[in-house]
Amino acid sequence: MGRSCHTSVAVAAIAFAIAACSSLQTGHSAQWVDPATANLDPQTKAVLQQLAASSNPNVMVLPPAERRRAHEALFGALGLPPADLTDVADRSIPGPGGPLRVRIYTPRGDSARPRALLVYFHGGGMSVGSIEQYDSLCQRLSHRSGTIVISVDYRLTPEHRFPAPVDDAYAATKWTYDNAASIGGDRTRLAVGGDSAGGNLAAVVAQLARDGGPPLVFQLLIYPAVGFTRDSESMQKFSHGYVFGVAELDMAVDQYITDRSQLSDPRLFPLLARDLSRLPPAFVISAGHEIMRDDIETYAHRLQAAGVPTELHRYETTVHPFLSMAGVIDLGRAAIDESADRVRNAVARAH
Numbered sequence: 001m002g003r004s005c006h007t008s009v010a011v012a013a014i015a016f017a018i019a020a021c022s023s024l025q026t027g028h029s030a031q032w033v034d035p036a037t038a039n040l041d042p043q044t045k046a047v048l049q050q051l052a053a054s055s056n057p058n059v060m061v062l063p064p065a066e067r068r069r070a071h072e073a074l075f076g077a078l079g080l081p082p083a084d085l086t087d088v089a090d091r092s093i094p095g096p097g098g099p100l101r102v103r104i105y106t107p108r109g110d111s112a113r114p115r116a117l118l119v120y121f122h123g124g125g126m127s128v129g130s131i132e133q134y135d136s137l138c139q140r141l142s143h144r145s146g147t148i149v150i151s152v153d154y155r156l157t158p159e160h161r162f163p164a165p166v167d168d169a170y171a172a173t174k175w176t177y178d179n180a181a182s183i184g185g186d187r188t189r190l191a192v193g194g195d196s197a198g199g200n201l202a203a204v205v206a207q208l209a210r211d212g213g214p215p216l217v218f219q220l221l222i223y224p225a226v227g228f229t230r231d232s233e234s235m236q237k238f239s240h241g242y243v244f245g246v247a248e249l250d251m252a253v254d255q256y257i258t259d260r261s262q263l264s265d266p267r268l269f270p271l272l273a274r275d276l277s278r279l280p281p282a283f284v285i286s287a288g289h290e291i292m293r294d295d296i297e298t299y300a301h302r303l304q305a306a307g308v309p310t311e312l313h314r315y316e317t318t319v320h321p322f323l324s325m326a327g328v329i330d331l332g333r334a335a336i337d338e339s340a341d342r343v344r345n346a347v348a349r350a351h
Contacts, residue, residue, distance in 0.1 A: 031237070032238075035048045035242060040317050043331075059074075079133065079324055081327060083140060093179075100153065104151075104183055111184075116147040121199075123195040145343040166268075188215075188350070197225050207266065207270055210278050217280055221296075223287055223292065223321065227269060235291045245291060277308070282308060288314055
């Protein structure tokens with residue numbers, strides 16, 4: 001998994017804020033793998049069986065408010081239980097579309113110096129997900145890493161389409177840098193992170209910040225939606241039956257963009273960026289049984305090829321979004337803790 005990949009700007013329709021990119025790992029001829037026979041750990045397989053047996057509708061076809069309620073109900077049952085690990089404060093900060101809500105998690109106990117900062121963007125295909133859904137995950141990240149975590153309630157599609165989520169993510173990162181001292185933080189140790197669509201935003205913010213924005217010391221990319229190749233091996237093998245698939249992705253992208261010309265914009269699809277040099281060190285997580293796996297790993301390899309210190313960890317026997325199912329999938333909790341450890345180590349080296 002260490003080879004680099006040359007990328008051309010040839011775009012395919014995609015979703016979950018995923019990218020399109022040709023010449024990545026094309027030429028595969030793979031057939032769909034039935035989840036019943038796939039090499040999945042027992043907990044992941046049990047979740048897939050439960051979802052397959054349920055009568056829940058595809059949330060992407062629901063009106064936005066109903067979609068969000070259904071999503072919160074599902075992952076509220078599968079995610080981490082409520083936590084009380086850190087101090088928590090909600091705050092309203094200036095945003096490009098009006099006031100922007102953030103939730104700030106501060107580790108308890110005294111610190112000999114201002115704490116490092118992690119700006120975190122939740123997943124959910126740009127259309128669902130919330131600060132509330134991610135509360136326990138962010139508390140666990142903050143507690144274990146010793147960093148102040150700023151969880152961002154960015155605007156969601158279809159009400160607020162591209163580039164609104166990107167603009168909010170960048171504005172929240174810039175606000176954190178400018179106001180670090182007021183929340184007990186050290187702006188010289190600022191990181192960004194996120195999962196799925198939030199991983200997309202973290203990767204985009206890292207690229208934007210490199211070119212004249214707030215300096216970042218680390219990027220945490222948890223199965224980030226950075227790229228999409230229609231004929232990748234993982235796209236063919238896991239096209240449906242693995243929590244979300246091609247049909248859901250296609251519906252999501254149509255609700256995110258306003259014009260198909262945007263599909264060539266690296267702010268939408270960070271894998272399309274030609275230059276990945278001078279980006280902050282990265283920790284990238286992929287799931288072995290998900291359609292975005294190959295493109296996520298291609299992005300990690302391209303970062304490595306560009307000279308960016310990058311570690312890639314594939315959790316082979318599970319699916320996207322397993323961290324959001326950490327209440328019933330042990331690998332989800334392990335990945336949260338591993339992510340926190342990588343953040344802690346990275347910000348320690350940065351000072």
